[in-house]
Amino acid sequence: MTQAFDLSGKVALVTGANTGIGQGIALALAAAGADVAAAGRTPAAETVEKARALGRRAEIISADLSTIEPVGRVVDECVDRLGAIDILVNNAGIIRRADSLEFSEADWDAVIDTNLKSVFFLCQAAGRRMVARHEAEGVRGKIINIASMLSFQGGIRVPSYTASKSGVAGLTKLLACEWAAKGINVNAIAPGYIATNNTEALQADETRNRQILERIPAARWGSPEDMGGAAVFLASSASDYVQGHVLAVDGGWLAR
Numbered sequence: 001m002t003q004a005f006d007l008s009g010k011v012a013l014v015t016g017a018n019t020g021i022g023q024g025i026a027l028a029l030a031a032a033g034a035d036v037a038a039a040g041r042t043p044a045a046e047t048v049e050k051a052r053a054l055g056r057r058a059e060i061i062s063a064d065l066s067t068i069e070p071v072g073r074v075v076d077e078c079v080d081r082l083g084a085i086d087i088l089v090n091n092a093g094i095i096r097r098a099d100s101l102e103f104s105e106a107d108w109d110a111v112i113d114t115n116l117k118s119v120f121f122l123c124q125a126a127g128r129r130m131v132a133r134h135e136a137e138g139v140r141g142k143i144i145n146i147a148s149m150l151s152f153q154g155g156i157r158v159p160s161y162t163a164s165k166s167g168v169a170g171l172t173k174l175l176a177c178e179w180a181a182k183g184i185n186v187n188a189i190a191p192g193y194i195a196t197n198n199t200e201a202l203q204a205d206e207t208r209n210r211q212i213l214e215r216i217p218a219a220r221w222g223s224p225e226d227m228g229g230a231a232v233f234l235a236s237s238a239s240d241y242v243q244g245h246v247l248a249v250d251g252g253w254l255a256r
């Protein structure tokens with residue numbers, strides 16, 4: 001069964017892989033054997049260096065995913081430079097905070113465009129390649145979208161983020177239904193509270209930090225490495241019959 005988690009010879013495209021959860025996932029996939037294309041705004045030099053140190057091929061693909069303009073090129077570059085796209089991890093994401101009564105159209109559009117629109121069109125661009133490859137060679141494709149606890153809960157003062165992550169969960173299920181018989185698994189990971197740049201302010205706020213830790217059954221923040229194990233499972237043949245699942249990796253937050 002351990003061989004089921006082996007990603008040797010696979011190519012993974014990970015967005016937002018320069019830091020945080022994206023970096024944790026990219027390096028976990030590399031440790032499991034995958035070559036990695038790290039696509040994003042800030043060049044993922046450290047991630048690529050560490051993946052190469054593990055003996056993998058790794059490439060930086062420059063792309064601002066606040067628009068869908070680069071998505072076709074990103075997938076093409078992954079295939080041109082690494083020979084294929086077996087795994088797509090849609091991780092890049094942003095958050096904007098304000099009361100819903102005051103929330104601006106700019107903050108709505110920025111979050112929806114990055115977290116939802118680009119995710120769909122990256123799935124589409126990768127999905128076209130994966131379906132064609134499955135028809136020609138029988139190779140399965142794996143798509144992993146990064147959702148959130150706010151795919152299941154409402155949250156507060158983050159209307160566009162909650163809408164985007166609920167959308168990601170719904171999209172994951174729809175694409176899984178459309179593509180399950182075409183050789184692609186589409187699933188999502190819903191991280192809980194993970195210690196990254198994104199959550200630095202929360203970690204630094206003593207009161208909020210205590211409240212959060214009291215509420216998490218595991219009594220600790222998650223790490224980017226914690227996301228890696230789930231990603232390796234969903235990227236590997238061990239999950240070939242898992243479709244449209246949104247896997248909470250949250251130290252038990254949602255179970256409470």
Ligand code: NDP
Nearest residue numbers: 016020021041042064065066091092093148193194196198
């Ligand atoms: P970080 O802010 O640490 O990383 C976000 C990543 O997304 C960075 O690589 C960032 O690149 C990239 N990104 C943002 N905007 C764009 C853009 N326009 N084009 C290309 N790349 C972009 O966040 P996390 O690692 O915490 O979050 C990663 C994902 O996990 C997000 O989708 C987030 O919503 C989700 N998540 C995180 C949780 C947490 O507790 N941390 C909880 C639930 C979900 P750059 O450095 O250039 O800005």
